[in-house]
Amino acid sequence: MRKTSVLISVAAVCAAALLSCGGPSKARRLQRDDVRAGLELAASDDIPELEYRQLRRDTIVVRDDATGRDILIMKAVRDDLTGEMVANDVLQAAVVTARFRNIAERGGEVDLRFQITVPARMRDSRWQLRFYPDMFIQEDSVRLDPVYVTGRDYRRGQLRGYEQYNRWLSRIISDTTRLIDRTQFERFLERNIPGVFELRTDSSLVSDDQFVARFGRITERQALDHYTLWARVRRNGRRLAARDRVYARLVKSPIVTEGIRLDTVLVDRNGDYVYHYVQTVNTRPRLRKVDIVLSGDIWDRDRRVYTMPRTEPLTFYISSVSAFADMSERYLTRVVGRRVEANASYRIAFDLGKDRIRPELGDNAAQIGHVKDNLADLMANEVFDLDSIVVVSHASPEGAWALNEGLSRRRGQSVTRYFRDYMAACRRELDREGFSVDESGSVSRRAARTPEIRLVSRVVPENWVLLDRLVLEDGRLDDAQKRRYFSRTVIRDMDRRERLMSGDDYYAYVRDTLYPRLRVVDFAFHLHRKGMVQDTVRTTELDERYMEGVRLLRDMDYDGAVRILGPYQDFNAAVAYTGAMRDASAMVILEGLEPDARINYLKAIIHARLGDERKAVQCYLDACREDPSYIHRGNLDPEISGLIRLYALNGKDTYDDTLGY
Numbered sequence: 001m002r003k004t005s006v007l008i009s010v011a012a013v014c015a016a017a018l019l020s021c022g023g024p025s026k027a028r029r030l031q032r033d034d035v036r037a038g039l040e041l042a043a044s045d046d047i048p049e050l051e052y053r054q055l056r057r058d059t060i061v062v063r064d065d066a067t068g069r070d071i072l073i074m075k076a077v078r079d080d081l082t083g084e085m086v087a088n089d090v091l092q093a094a095v096v097t098a099r100f101r102n103i104a105e106r107g108g109e110v111d112l113r114f115q116i117t118v119p120a121r122m123r124d125s126r127w128q129l130r131f132y133p134d135m136f137i138q139e140d141s142v143r144l145d146p147v148y149v150t151g152r153d154y155r156r157g158q159l160r161g162y163e164q165y166n167r168w169l170s171r172i173i174s175d176t177t178r179l180i181d182r183t184q185f186e187r188f189l190e191r192n193i194p195g196v197f198e199l200r201t202d203s204s205l206v207s208d209d210q211f212v213a214r215f216g217r218i219t220e221r222q223a224l225d226h227y228t229l230w231a232r233v234r235r236n237g238r239r240l241a242a243r244d245r246v247y248a249r250l251v252k253s254p255i256v257t258e259g260i261r262l263d264t265v266l267v268d269r270n271g272d273y274v275y276h277y278v279q280t281v282n283t284r285p286r287l288r289k290v291d292i293v294l295s296g297d298i299w300d301r302d303r304r305v306y307t308m309p310r311t312e313p314l315t316f317y318i319s320s321v322s323a324f325a326d327m328s329e330r331y332l333t334r335v336v337g338r339r340v341e342a343n344a345s346y347r348i349a350f351d352l353g354k355d356r357i358r359p360e361l362g363d364n365a366a367q368i369g370h371v372k373d374n375l376a377d378l379m380a381n382e383v384f385d386l387d388s389i390v391v392v393s394h395a396s397p398e399g400a401w402a403l404n405e406g407l408s409r410r411r412g413q414s415v416t417r418y419f420r421d422y423m424a425a426c427r428r429e430l431d432r433e434g435f436s437v438d439e440s441g442s443v444s445r446r447a448a449r450t451p452e453i454r455l456v457s458r459v460v461p462e463n464w465v466l467l468d469r470l471v472l473e474d475g476r477l478d479d480a481q482k483r484r485y486f487s488r489t490v491i492r493d494m495d496r497r498e499r500l501m502s503g504d505d506y507y508a509y510v511r512d513t514l515y516p517r518l519r520v521v522d523f524a525f526h527l528h529r530k531g532m533v534q535d536t537v538r539t540t541e542l543d544e545r546y547m548e549g550v551r552l553l554r555d556m557d558y559d560g561a562v563r564i565l566g567p568y569q570d571f572n573a574a575v576a577y578t579g580a581m582r583d584a585s586a587m588v589i590l591e592g593l594e595p596d597a598r599i600n601y602l603k604a605i606i607h608a609r610l611g612d613e614r615k616a617v618q619c620y621l622d623a624c625r626e627d628p629s630y631i632h633r634g635n636l637d638p639e640i641s642g643l644i645r646l647y648a649l650n651g652k653d654t655y656d657d658t659l660g661y
Contacts, residue, residue, distance in 0.1 A: 026124060027298060027300075027305040027306040030121065030122060030298075030306050031306060033121075034309070035119060035121050035122055036122075036296070036308045036309060036311065037116055037117060037118050037119070037122065037129075037131055037294060037296055037308060037311075038115070038116070038117035038119070038311070039114060039115070039116060039117075039133075039292065039293070039294040039311040039312075039314055040114065040115045040117060040314075041098060041099075041101050041113075041114055041115070041314060042113050042114060042115045042276055099312060099313070099314055099315060100314070100315040100316070100317060101314075101315075101316055101317070102316075102317045102318075102319055102635065102636045103316050103317070103318055103319070104318075104319050104320070104636060104637050104638045105283050105318050105319065105320040105321075105322075105556060106581065106638075107558075107579075107580070107581050108282060108283050108556055108557075108558060108579075109280055109281065109282055109283065110280070110281050110283060110290075110316070110318055111278055111279070111280050111281075112135070112277075112278070112279045112280075112281060112290060112292060112316055113276070113277070113278050114133075114277050114292055114314055115274050115275065115276055115277065116131055116133070116147055116274070116275045116277055116294065117272050117273070117274050117275075118131075118149055118272060118273040118274075118275075119272055120271055120272055120273075122298070123149070123151065123273070124151055125151040125152045125153040125154065126151055126153045126154055126157075126300055126301075127151050127154055127298050127299065127300055127305070128148060128149070128150045128151065128154045128253065128298070128299045129148065129149040129150075129296060129297075129298055129299075130146055130147075130148050130296055130297045130298075130299065131146060131147045131148075131149075131294055131295075131296040131308075132144075132146050132294070132295050132296060133145075133146075133147075133277065133279075133292055133293070133294050134292070134293050134294075134295070135279065135281070135290060135291070135292055136290070136291040136292075136293070136313070137281065137284075137287065137290050137291075138284070138286075138287060144261070144277075144279055144292075145259060145260055145261035146259075146260050146261065147260070147261050147262045147275055147277070148256070148260055148262065148263040148264070149264060149273060149275075150263060150264065150265045151265070152265060154253070154299075154300075154301070155255075155265050157252075157253070157301055158251075158253050158254070158255050161250050161251040161252060161253070162251055162255075164250045165246065165247055165250040165251050168246055168250065169243070171239060172236060172239045172240060172243075173232070173236045178232075179228060179229055179232050179233050179236065180227055180228050180229065181227045181228075181229055182227075184227050252301050252302035253299065253301055253302055261277065262275060283318070283320070283556045284555075284556075285554075285555035285556065285557075286555070287318055287556075288317065288318055289315055289316060289317050289318060290315070290316045290318065291313040291314065291315050291316075292313060292314045292316070293310050293311055293312070293313045293314075294310065294311045295307075295308060295309070295310045295311075296308040319636035319637065320556055320579070321575055321578050321579045321602070321605070321637075322553055322554050322555075322556050322558075322575070322579060324571075324575045324598055324601075324602065325550055325553045325554050325572055325575055326550075326571055326572055327550060327554070329542060329547065330542070330543040330546045330547065331541060331542055331543060332541055332542075332543045346367045346368075346370060346371050346520065346521055346522075346523065347363065347367055347517065347519070347520045347521075348364055348367050348368065348415065348519075348520070348521050349361050349362040349363065349364055349516070349519060350411055350519055353399075353407065355407060355410035355411045355413075355414050356414060357414055357415065357418050371419065371523065372419075372422055374523075374525075375389075375419065375422065375423060375426065376426055378525055378527065379423065379426050379427065379453070380426075384527040385527060386453050386525060386526075386527050387453070387454070387526045387527060388453060388454040388455070388456060388526045389419075389453060389454070389455050389456070389523060389524070389525055389526070390456045390457075390458060390523070390524040390526070391412050391415050391416050391419075391455060391456065391457050391458065391521060391522070391523060392412070392458045392459070392460060392521070392522040392523075392524070393408045393409070393411045393412035393415060393457070393458075393459060393460070393521050393522075394408060394460045394461075394462075394463035394466070394518055394519060394520050394521070394522075395407050395408045395411070395460075395461055395462055395463065395518070395519060396462065396463065396467075396515035396516070396518040396519055397462040397463075397464065397467070397494065397497075397498045397515070397518075398498065398511060398515060400495055401461055401462065401494045401495050404461040404462050405459060405461035407461075408459040408460065408461050409457070409459045411521070412457035412458065412459055412521070413457055415457070415521050416455040416456075416457045419455065420455055423453055423455075427453075462494055462518075463518040463519075463520070464489070464494070466517070466518055466520070467510075467514060467515075467518055468486075468489065470514045470517060470518075471485050471486075471510065471514065474514070476509065477506055477509070481504070481505065481506040484504055484506070485501070485504070485506065485510075488500055488501050488504075545564060546564070546565070546568065548564060549561050549563075549564030549565040549568075549572070549576070550565070550572055552564065553565065553572060553575060553576050553579070556579065558576055558579035558580035559580055561576035561579070561580075562576045562577060562580050562582070566585075569589050569592070570589070570593075571589075571590075571593060571598070571599065573589055574586045574589040574590050574593070574599075574602060575602065577589065578602060578605065578606065583606045583609050583610060586602070586606055587603070587606050590602060590603055590606075595622075596626065597622075597623045597626035597627035597630060598623070598627075600619045600620070600622040600623040600626070601619070601620065601623035601630050601633070601640075603615075603619040604616045604617070604618075604619035604620040604623060604639070604640060604643075605637055605639045605640065607619060608639035608640065608642070608643060609639055613643065613646075616639070616640075616643055617643055617647060617649065620634060620640055620643065620649065621649070631650055634649070634650065635650075
């Protein structure tokens with residue numbers, strides 16, 4: 001019996017050795033022959049670039065504007081012998097051998113479509129093939145989701161490892177009661193603490209304090225520790241600590257479920273295996289091309305037996321409707337006036353019935369500081385000269401109109417005297433520093449005197465206009481009080497109006513709270529532009545907002561471009577709407593523009609999207625007749641390229657018959 005077992009073991013070892021030699025030997029042959037997976041473009045018919053709503057026919061009728069004739073366009077070629085148009089059925093190849101393709105950006109996205117072809121020689125039931133597509137986009141490189149092709153025996157080995165690991169996990173004790181000698185523990189309780197033994201099936205919580213109070217100095221924890229099987233606890237703890245290590249030993253090749261595009265198991269499949277890969281990429285500014293390369297590995301359980309060199313790149317050149325953007329600069333015409341006004345209102349407080357300025361009164365210090373700052377800035381301004389200042393002083397309505405008129409005049413004169421002295425000091429300082437501005441706008445220092453500035457005082461005796469606004473906006477006056485107040489405003493005699501108001505219930509509040517806010521001084525600063533003689537000058541300046549919209553359009557930020565360019569309703573606005581897939585808005589703009597080649601081509605794209613093939617072909621042919629470069633552009637846009645293939649629009653005979661080329 002022992003001899004038979006030895007013979008069986010030797011045979012098993014020999015068989016395993018033979019099998020193990022097969023994998024590396026095959027891998028070495030792959031390396032020797034430089035066998036690798038293919039990275040190719042999919043045939044356009046396999047993955048159509050445009051899905052039409054209806055494909056009812058292979059012929060359509062369009063009108064040639066040059067000749068006025070109706071022309072029949074069909075998917076056909078001219079027979080060299082008979083000269084007749086005959087049907088042309090084309091069998092597309094399964095794989096395109098070109099290494100580049102023009103693809104279209106639509107809605108800020110592009111779809112990269114390519115095929116990963118796995119030769120039959122690379123497949124083995126014991127192997128897992130792992131392929132890694134890498135995308136190079138501008139200065140960035142991104143690893144796309146890998147593709148796994150798994151052999152049947154390889155997957156069985158993976159599952160076997162999980163089964164072994166699960167069996168090992170089943171040996172870990174999760175029920176802690178199995179780590180206690182329950183028979184001896186219950187016998188101890190029955191003999192020594194029968195009260196606890198009677199509670200052995202009770203789920204009520206008994207704290208250690210309650211346990212000791214009822215059963216003496218022995219705690220429940222001490223009793224459990226005494227009858228715990230510590231050898232089993234330590235062995236169980238070692239198993240818990242070894243879980244990760246045992247997982248790595250038994251599950252040598254985990255089954256990956258996250259972050260991969262495909263993990264397929266091939267069973268009894270002959271020939272090459274082809275996987276169609278589609279990756280959607282968001283566009284970014286100045287994105288013109290994307291490269292895809294493919295690398296890979298072959299794994300035999302936990303060993304990498306072959307590394308596949310990188311393939312030659314596939315290049316996708318990206319075409320976008322943003323290329324139609326008109327980058328011409330746009331200018332605005334602006335009328336510049338010589339004279340300018342700058343108005344400001346400052347609340348300079350006066351004592352009741354007084355006209356002397358007291359800087360220490362109320363908020364006067366801050367208000368006077370603001371006036372001085374404004375005056376200094378205007379006097380030193382390098383663009384404007386300050387001609388004159390009109391000071392308008394106001395008073396509150398209490399008292400007689402005639403008295404308030406005189407008081408307001410005196411206050412205005414007091415203000416002009418106060419700030420005339422300040423401006424004289426500023427002018428002396430400016431004369432010491434000195435500057436001048438020539439006709440070109442260049443600033444240079446000079447020694448000429450700063451011109452005198454006139455201060456004109458005007459009077460508004462009682463500031464009823466401001467009072468009306470303050471009453472209307474006040475939150476403490478109720479609606480009834482406001483109605484009574486405004487009923488008084490129809491009285492033309494201001495003294496009588498104020499006298500009647502004094503008998504109303506709101507008057508005390510208005511007099512104490514709102515009247516002080518009426519004692520203000522308004523400043524109107526009259527300026528003119530330095531070096532400017534004419535009253536008005538028309539200037540043209542770059543429309544920077546429009547050019548920002550054009551920049552967003554070229555960068556394929558169509559939503560941002562629509563927000564800026566939409567109101568202009570010009571060709572660039574139509575391009576922005578087209579890029580944003582807002583075809584109806586784009587067509588409204590295009591229909592209002594004078595037709596040319598680029599407008600007709602853009603119309604062709606939109607008509608194709610809307611399913612009107614006849615109009616789409618008509619507009620495309622019109623664009624090609626006016627500008628033959630659109631013949632080649634048509635292959636870049638999926639809407640047009642679909643029509644070109646369907647009706648053989650770019651065939652020589654088509655242009656002979658339709659465009660006269």
